Amino acid sequence: xxxxxxxxxxxxxxxxxxxxxxxxxxxxxxxxxxxxxxxxxxxxxxxxxxxxxxxxxxxxxxxxxxxxxxxxxxxxxxxxxxxxxxxxxxxxxxxxxxxxxxxxxxxxxxxxxxxxxxxxxxxxxxxxxxxxxxxxxxxxxxxxxxxxxxxxxxxxxxxxxxxxxxxxxxxxxxxxxxxxxxxxxxxxxxxxxxxxxxxxxxxxxxxxxxxxxxxxxxxxxxxxxxxxxxxxxxxxxxxxxxxxxxxxxxxxxxxxxxxxxxxxxxxxxxxxxxxxxxxxxxxxxxxxxxxxxxxxxxxxxxxxxxxxxxxxxxxxxxxxxxxxxxxxxxxxxxxxxxxxxxxxxxxxxxxxxxxxxxxxxxxxxxxxxxxxxxxxxxxxxxxxxxxxxxxxxxxxxxxxxxxxxxxxxxxxxxxxxxxxxxxxxxxxxxxxxxxxxxxxxxxxxxxxxxxxxxxxxxxxxxxxxxxxxxxxxxxxxxxxxxxxxxxxxxxxxxxxxxxxxxxxxxxxxxxxxxxxxxxxxxxx
Amino acid sequence: xxxxxxxxxxxxxxxxxxxxxxxxxxxxxxxxxxxxxxxxxxxxxxxxxxxxxxxxxxxxxxxxxxxxxxxxxxxxxxxxxxxxxxxxxxxxxxxxxxxxxxxxxxxxxxxxxxxxxxxxxxxxxxxxxxxxxxxxxxxxxxxxxxxxxxxxxxxxxxxxxxxxxxxxxxxxxxxxxxxxxxxxxxxxxxxxxxxxxxxxxxxxxxxxxxxxxxxxxxxxxxxxxxxxxxxxxxxxxxxxxxxxxxxxxxxxxxxxxxxxxxxxxxxxxxxxxxxxxxxxxxxxxxxxxxxxxxxxxxxxxxxxxxxxxxxxxxx
Numbered sequence: 016x017x018x019x020x021x022x023x024x025x026x027x028x029x030x031x032x033x034x035x036x037x038x039x040x041x042x043x044x045x046x047x048x049x050x051x052x053x054x055x056x057x058x059x060x061x062x063x064x065x066x067x068x069x070x071x072x073x074x075x076x077x078x079x080x081x082x083x084x085x086x087x088x089x090x091x092x093x094x095x096x097x098x099x100x101x102x103x104x105x106x107x108x109x110x111x112x113x114x115x116x117x118x119x120x121x122x123x124x125x126x127x128x129x130x131x132x133x134x135x136x137x138x139x140x141x142x143x144x145x146x147x148x149x150x151x152x153x154x155x156x157x158x159x160x161x162x163x164x165x166x167x168x169x170x171x172x173x174x175x176x177x178x179x180x181x182x183x184x185x186x187x188x189x190x191x192x193x194x195x196x197x198x199x200x201x202x203x204x205x206x207x208x209x210x211x212x213x214x215x216x217x218x219x220x221x222x223x224x225x226x227x228x229x230x231x232x233x234x235x236x237x238x239x240x241x242x243x244x245x246x247x248x249x250x251x252x253x254x255x256x257x258x259x260x261x262x263x264x265x266x267x268x269x270x271x272x273x274x275x276x277x278x279x280x281x282x283x284x285x286x287x288x289x290x291x292x293x294x295x296x297x298x299x300x301x302x303x304x305x306x307x308x309x310x311x312x313x314x315x316x317x318x319x320x321x322x323x324x325x326x327x328x329x330x331x332x333x334x335x336x337x338x339x340x341x342x343x344x345x346x347x348x349x350x351x352x353x354x355x356x357x358x359x360x361x362x363x364x365x366x367x368x369x370x371x372x373x374x375x376x377x378x379x380x381x382x383x384x385x386x387x388x389x390x391x392x393x394x395x396x397x398x399x400x401x402x403x404x405x406x407x408x409x410x411x412x413x414x415x416x417x418x419x420x421x422x423x424x425x426x427x428x429x430x431x432x433x434x435x436x437x438x439x440x441x442x443x444x445x446x447x448x449x450x451x452x453x454x455x456x457x458x459x460x461x462x463x464x465x466x467x468x469x470x471x472x473x474x475x476x477x478x479x480x481x482x483x484x485x486x487x488x489x490x491x492x493x494x495x496x497x498x499x500x501x502x503x504x505x506x507x508x509x510x511x512x513x514x515x516x517x518x519x520x521x522x523x524x525x526x527x528x529x530x531x532x533x534x535x536x537x538x539x
Numbered sequence: 540x541x542x543x544x545x546x547x548x549x550x551x552x553x554x555x556x557x558x559x560x561x562x563x564x565x566x567x568x569x570x571x572x573x574x575x576x577x578x579x580x581x582x583x584x585x586x587x588x589x590x591x592x593x594x595x596x597x598x599x600x601x602x603x604x605x606x607x608x609x610x611x612x613x614x615x616x617x618x619x620x621x622x623x624x625x626x627x628x629x630x631x632x633x634x635x636x637x638x639x640x641x642x643x644x645x646x647x648x649x650x651x652x653x654x655x656x657x658x659x660x661x662x663x664x665x666x667x668x669x670x671x672x673x674x675x676x677x678x679x680x681x682x683x684x685x686x687x688x689x690x691x692x693x694x695x696x697x698x699x700x701x702x703x704x705x706x707x708x709x710x711x712x713x714x715x716x717x718x719x720x721x722x723x724x725x726x727x728x729x730x731x732x733x734x735x736x737x738x739x740x741x742x743x744x745x746x747x748x749x750x751x752x753x754x755x756x757x758x759x760x761x762x763x764x765x766x767x768x769x770x771x772x773x774x775x776x777x778x779x780x781x782x783x784x785x786x787x788x789x790x791x792x793x794x795x796x797x798x799x800x801x802x803x804x805x806x807x808x809x810x811x812x813x814x815x816x817x818x819x820x821x822x823x824x825x826x827x828x829x830x831x832x833x834x835x836x837x838x839x840x841x842x843x844x845x846x847x848x849x850x851x852x853x854x
Contacts, residue, residue: 069704069801074811075629076621076820083622226622227811228706228803252706254801262691262703263801269704 058517060537066246069254069269075227080210081201082153082160087273088253090198090530092230095249097201097215100147101192103441107352107523109192113142113202113216123187123476130178134239136204137220144174145205154200162199187476193441218244218534227253245537264289264511271516273527275509277338283511290512294521296340296348298506300437301391303384305499307462309431311380316371318499322361324368326404327503333400334393335504342502345494346437346446350523353443355488358495365408372410382412385426389419390434428459435459443487444475451494460499467493515539544841551837558829563604566818616823621815626823634827636707637804640720641789644727649782652732656739661766663744675733687726687799694722705800723800727793731785738781742774776843783839791828
């Protein structure tokens with residue numbers, strides 16, 4: 016690869032390239048679901064080659080057991096080896112994967128899933144309903160699975176025929192299929208227990224597993240999805256250092272890398288052999304959360320002062336170099352289905368902040384924000400900018416830096432006002448329930464509104480799209496106007512690929528093509 | 540003299556034992572026990588009780604300590620709590636990788652720094668002495684990851700001679716191993732070079748100002764001969780101990796370099812374990828690191844005794 020290095024003195028000639036790339040990437044990012052898939056549709060995937068990925072989001076303690084997956088690298092090798100029942104397509108809709116089709120009975124408390132026929136596991140066994148039931152039950156009852164909460168609404172799973180199951184829910188849930196697109200819920204053979212030799216119906220079979228170093232998979236051949244599973248093998252390396260990942264990408268030692276650093280990504284775009292795929296506003300939701308039952312945040316006027324007193328655009332421009340979307344105090348981003356488009360974006364308005372603070376009648380209230388880089392990268396800088404913005408409103412926001420070690424145990428959910436990030440969830444229901452329901456374990460604002468809870472539960476069972484959209488819009492409005500969360504930015508996903516990698520497009524779910532680039536991509 | 544050597548070796552073993560006690564106590568002091576750390580969000584009192592019994596955490600600390608020590612003496616470090624993999628199987632290849640990188644760096648740095656140090660002492664105050672001093676001081680004064688990135692920009696990106704990813708895998712040929720590990724080895728060399736060079740130079744120079752060296756000059760011997768025959772053997776002790784310390788640093792202190800070059804060594808393994816509160820892994824890594832320090836220091840003491848002319852004569 017020595018003939019294609021980044022020559023410092025060659026940079027001026029590449030700026031045009033970079034602008035085109037940025038424009039192109041932005042268009043892809045904005046247009047997923049519309050242009051993005053068709054941009055690649057005229058190209059027929061080619062077979063062959065070894066895809067080398069270098070990723071962050073894993074450690075030496077990773078395991079192959081899907082119940083333990085929690086970060087990008089396990090999710091990636093999980094999708095290489097296994098399939099789920101459902102996957103999320105480029106438009107953000109749930110479509111059948113190992114389920115050929117599915118339908119809800121009226122009320123959405125009972126669902127029928129038809130299992131695809133003729134799909135085989137690596138061991139040679141043919142997929143049937145028992146495998147699916149066993150795999151789903153791994154995450155129910157007494158289990159340490161990260162998907163336990165997601166499946167807690169299921170009361171019974173029944174086999175109807177060898178290729179059909181019925182799932183009964185405790186209460187109606189119209190978005191149940193999305194739950195089965197979760198990366199924990201991989202389908203393994205019935206009775207499978209030796210997860211160190213993970214067996215699935217995916218395009219690739221495990222070849223070697225060295226957690227913290229690399230994972231190699233080999234194509235099993237005859238993948239059941241047409242046009243997918245094109246690489247002969249996939250080599251997934253752990254490269255936790257962002258700079259090392261970028262260097263490896265530029266020098267061609269890897270073909271794809273995740274989580275490019277927003278601060279340096281414009282330099283990466285200058286490189287003649289790297290494509291940057293930017294997925295706008297689907298990444299982490301960055302927020303400061305105030306406990307609504309702790310003074311002075313018990314007053315909604317104080318909460319509104321906090322919301323008007325932050326200069327979101329400035330933080331996005333300065334801390335995230337423009338590679339983020341301004342947040343509007345909920346965890347539902349514009350790219351998500353049921354996003355409430357009609358709620359106006361809250362502006363930075365020092366006068367209103369000062370007005371609401373005064374109206375609260377707590378002139379002596381002290382507001383202390385606890386932050387740490389352990390919460391998310393950029394939290395401290397964002398907090399300092401926040402402090403400056405509040406100063407212009409004549410308000411004193413104290414910023415206290417705390418240790419990143421033990422942040423989630425000692426600060427989050429305990430400090431009255433602190434930094435937090437929330438990852439994307441597959442549906443608006445998951446996203447809102449996890450954080451804002453009165454009963455949610457992770458209700459980190461202690462905001463409890465029976466009206467909101469009722470709305471969310473009713474929306475789950477509502478099969479009429481227009482009504483459902485209306486209900487979710489109302490729920491979001493309640494959070495925006497009354498909640499304790501100041502969600503100021505939603506990060507972009509920034510993936511980098513070698514120029515020869517095709518089929519890499521932004522995806523509304525997760526980065527790296529929903530972590531399925533190994534299955535979806537091919538070499539030019 | 541044999542007795543001296545034996546005493547050093549026994550002292551080393553005692554130190555190691557004391558360190559094992561210390562490591563065990565430290566990991567016990569950590570807030571929250573392992574069961575709570577692993578179960579985290581899903582910890583109920585019942586689950587905690589079952590899990591504690593499973594891990595043997597309900598037994599008194601000294602019983603657990605001796606069980607742990609007994610396991611180690613049989614080569615059994617237990618299993619990682621996070622992914623249930625055997626620690627020895629995980630640790631050994633990584634430790635060998637770390638030793639390989641440290642050895643590679645030592646092969647370059649020790650001869651170069653000792654030779655440059657002696658040369659600087661012989662040519663004290665002249666241009667070559669000053670240049671060597673300034674350059675190595677610059678190298679030691681910047682953080683090691685910076686040295687690493689500079690080397691990557693020059694040799695991996697601009698010239699494209701070496702890969703920036705230094706990951707070594709089982710089954711890689713020895714030549715290829717040396718090739719991919721070149722940049723991290725060079726980084727480490729630059730980091731330890733100044734320390735060893737200046738120590739060598741200063742020790743030799745301080746001996747040069749002693750009366751018996753003056754006598755040697757008065758006899759009419761050349762400067763080169765005085766340095767190599769009279770000063771150097773007496774300077775060996777301090778030089779060997781600084782080399783041993785730097786070698787130990789090369790083994791235990793390279794986590795930053797491992798990270799920059801994505802090298803699969805023990806450092807990254809330990810950092811991952813600390814982040815996940817995987818206590819058995821932390822204990823195993825801590826003990827291995829301590830052992831490296833103790834062994835290298837003991838070896839340095841023994842070598843210094845062997846080199847010392849006065850001790851030799853007493854034989």
